[in-house]
Amino acid sequence: VEVWQYSNKNDKLNKFSNGLCEDVANIFNARNRGVKQSQKLSVLKNTNMPAALIEVDFISNVNAERDLNVSSNIKAVALVIRDNLIDLFGLEAVASDVLYxxxxxxxxxxxxxxxxxxxxxxxxxxxxxxxxxx
Known part of the structure; x- marks a missing residue:
């Protein structure tokens, strides 16, 4: 697991990215490769806001591919991303997964x-x- 950022000058984004790495690595008991910087990745450099790209898996990892075919694992990753976004923006968590x-x-x-x-x-x-x- 690793998270890519365009810059490391945003403390809130750094905390978010580190939290993502740690939490997703814990789900799969995988190696946390940490936060990396890149000014070449289009998805990061062409935004008008702080951005992060999470790499949950590598295509060459057969075990990780198997784990990511399990819907409960995908939901766990989504919940970790949600929870870290809630922390990043100082939002209040919704008690239910149902929204109207x-x-x-x-x-x-x-x-x-x-x-x-x-x-x-x-x-x-x-x-x-x-x-x-x-």
Missing amino acids: KVCIGAFKDKNNAINQVKLAKDKGFIDTYIIQNS
Whole structure:
């Protein structure tokens, strides 16, 4: 297990990446190869925000490939990523894995959508956002 970052100048991202490495390595009892820096990986250098790329497995590792074909292992990795993201952003964990989504409109004019989001946020729905359909 290893996590790649574009830069190591962000302490919060470093903590997140180290936590991912440690937690995923523990799931599979695998070697923690740590956090690595790269300014060449497109997925990292072409973002406008801090970014990390986790390598959970190497294609040459037959045992790891077998382990990643088990749905409970995939869910465990997803939960570790979720938990580390919750820590990174200082969010509150949801007690249940079930979430209910509510759509309150569809608008051709983006300004109408922006106004609807503002109204919802003004009423206390702080997690309101716009989804753009193509």
